Amino acid sequence: MRNGLIDQWRLRKSVLRAPSGVVFAIILLLLVLILPGGVGVVGALAPDDVEAEAALLFVAGTNQVLLEKNADSIVEPASITKIMTMLLALEAVEKGESTLSDRVLVSPDAEAIGGSQVWLSAGEVFTLEQLLKAVAIQSANDAAFAVAEHVAGSVPAFVKQMNRRAQELGMKDTHFANVHGLPPESGETPSVTTARDIKKMSEALLKFPVVLEWTSTWSEVFRSGEPTTVLYNTNRLLREYPGLDGVKTGHTDNAGFCLVATAERDDLRLVSIVMGTPSDAERRRQTRRLLDYGFRGFTSQRLVDAGEVVGEAKIKNGSPETVKIKALAPLDALVEKGGTGDFHRELRLRSDLEAPLTAGESIGILVVTEAEHQLGQVDIAVEQDVKTAGVLTRIWRWLRDLVKSILKTETTA
Numbered sequence: 001m002r003n004g005l006i007d008q009w010r011l012r013k014s015v016l017r018a019p020s021g022v023v024f025a026i027i028l029l030l031l032v033l034i035l036p037g038g039v040g041v042v043g044a045l046a047p048d049d050v051e052a053e054a055a056l057l058f059v060a061g062t063n064q065v066l067l068e069k070n071a072d073s074i075v076e077p078a079s080i081t082k083i084m085t086m087l088l089a090l091e092a093v094e095k096g097e098s099t100l101s102d103r104v105l106v107s108p109d110a111e112a113i114g115g116s117q118v119w120l121s122a123g124e125v126f127t128l129e130q131l132l133k134a135v136a137i138q139s140a141n142d143a144a145f146a147v148a149e150h151v152a153g154s155v156p157a158f159v160k161q162m163n164r165r166a167q168e169l170g171m172k173d174t175h176f177a178n179v180h181g182l183p184p185e186s187g188e189t190p191s192v193t194t195a196r197d198i199k200k201m202s203e204a205l206l207k208f209p210v211v212l213e214w215t216s217t218w219s220e221v222f223r224s225g226e227p228t229t230v231l232y233n234t235n236r237l238l239r240e241y242p243g244l245d246g247v248k249t250g251h252t253d254n255a256g257f258c259l260v261a262t263a264e265r266d267d268l269r270l271v272s273i274v275m276g277t278p279s280d281a282e283r284r285r286q287t288r289r290l291l292d293y294g295f296r297g298f299t300s301q302r303l304v305d306a307g308e309v310v311g312e313a314k315i316k317n318g319s320p321e322t323v324k325i326k327a328l329a330p331l332d333a334l335v336e337k338g339g340t341g342d343f344h345r346e347l348r349l350r351s352d353l354e355a356p357l358t359a360g361e362s363i364g365i366l367v368v369t370e371a372e373h374q375l376g377q378v379d380i381a382v383e384q385d386v387k388t389a390g391v392l393t394r395i396w397r398w399l400r401d402l403v404k405s406i407l408k409t410e411t412t413a
Contacts, residue, residue: 044336045293050286053256053276056195057290060206060262060269064333064376066294071196074173075275078250079116079139080198080258081181081191084162085147087205089132091165092151094208100129102150109155110146115182117142118222118229134222136214137231139249141180148179155179169204171197183252190254195273202247202260202271212262215246237261237284241291247271249283257283263291268334270294297337303368304331304378310366311347313382318355319389321397323382327366333375344369347380357386 047055047069054070065071092098108122118134120126120142128150134143148158155178162176174193177184184190205211218238223229234249243263250258256276263270272290277283304310304327311325325347335341349364357363360381367377389397 044338045289045297050274050290051277051282052274052286054195054273055275055286055290056199056273057294058199058271059294059334060203060271062333062376063203064374065199066270066298066334066336067290068195071199072173072194074192074194075258076252076255077181077191077193077198077275078252078255078258079141079181080193080248080250080260080275081176081179082135082139082144083198083201083205083248083260084165084176085144085158085179086132086135086211087201087208088158088161088165089128089147089151090205090208090211093128098128098151100127100132102128104128104131104146104150106142106146107149110142110149113142113145113180113182115141115180116234118231120146130222133214133217133220134231136211136248137217137220137233138222139234140231141182144180166197166201169197169200171200173197181250181252181255183254195275198260198273198275199271202262202273205247206262206269206271211247212245215248235259235261236280237287240284241288244291249280251280259283259287261287261291263295265295268295268300294334298334299337300332301335302330302332303343303375304366306330309383310345310380313347313349313353313363315353315355315357315382315386316397317389317394318357318386319393320384320386321389323357323384323386325363325366325380326383328360328362328379328381331366331368331376331378333368335370335375340371342370343375355386355388357382359384 045067047067050069054073054075056065056071057067058065093100103125106120106122106124111120111122116139118138118140131143131147134140135147145155148155152158152161158179159176166174174197175191177189177191181191216238218233220231221228222231237244241263243265244261246262247260256278257280258275261272270291272287274283274286277286306327306329308327309324310327312322313325314322346367347364348367353363362379362381364380365377366380368375
């Protein structure tokens with residue numbers, strides 16, 4: 001023990017005597033060895049590096065996916081289900097079918113729901129907003145049940161709405177069996193989904209700013225009096241990760257520990273989805289890795305300028321026949337630091353494209369990819385008016401194309 005202390009003292013003494021540049025180099029080396037990923041640097045994160053059944057990281061509002069792992073694999077959603085429950089309730093408010101101030105009478109069926117809850121009692125009355133806060137903050141199953149009864153008249157009717165809305169959002173691999181995500185009753189089909197489908201309903205929910213007000217709340221009194229019921233957020237990352245303000249946790253034995261999280265820094269909002277991890281600590285760790293990778297491993301880059309000519313299009317009955325195509329808006333996207341920089345542009349024109357066309361009229365989209373990953377898309381338009389070609393011109397073009405086709409066939413043969 002004494003020799004060990006002497007060795008440490010000698011090392012400290014030698015460092016202090018070293019030139020300042022050497023001391024700095026030693027400190028930097030120690031930081032590189034001690035800190036995961038080095039000093040302020042995040043290496044490329046591969047899908048297999050993410051320790052979860054399924055995962056996905058995307059940029060909110062742009063449809064850009066930064067990383068995915070088993071994004072189309074079927075998983076059980078657990079309480080991630082409540083994203084759809086909140087979405088339908090808020091859409092009902094948006095349509096004027098409900099209001100957040102609606103008074104909701106708790107039914108005996110709502111009282112009977114177990115798991116994570118706020119211990120609702122039949123006959124109690126809460127506002128719809130109070131119940132939605134209980135769903136968003138404490139993942140209360142009984143509150144989700146009461147919300148569904150109020151919005152649709154019955155839980156079975158609400159579940160039908162959930163599945164119908166899922167199809168409208170393009171969630172082709174999703175089926176909801178209930179409104180809260182609890183394991184199915186005996187003989188009941190379990191709820192299933194995918195990380196890619198969860199992305200779609202999460203994007204829809206985040207269009208409602210009030211959601212992040214709720215999901216970023218750490219604690220709030222739900223029921224005053226004796227005893228007082230206080231909502232506590234199930235998402236512990238709220239107090240651990242700067243900029244994080246939502247969205248939803250989930251856990252059952254079959255689903256594992258799941259988390260849909262979102263954070264915003266410097267006007268950039270990222271959303272991560274982690275499904276099927278073995279513990280709460282692990283889902284938080286994997287979420288941090290994904291978000292760190294997104295915020296520190298990418299940089300914003302202008303890929304297309306507004307008004308930039310991005311190609312040409314042939315309008316078979318148009319005059320002129322070939323016209324230049326321009327981007328209607330700028331396209332910015334996140335690109336990985338140290339990436340290839342090899343961007344590919346693809347024009348996707350409307351299938352019904354024909355003259356006449358007006359300058360500036362949208363005729364499709366320009367999709368930009370890098371290494372087969374879509375970075376973004378922007379609407380495109382013809383740069384000038386395109387009139388309908390005369391009959392003689394169209395006949396001439398038909399004969400011309402016929403001759404070209406014959407000559408090509410003979411050359412190939």
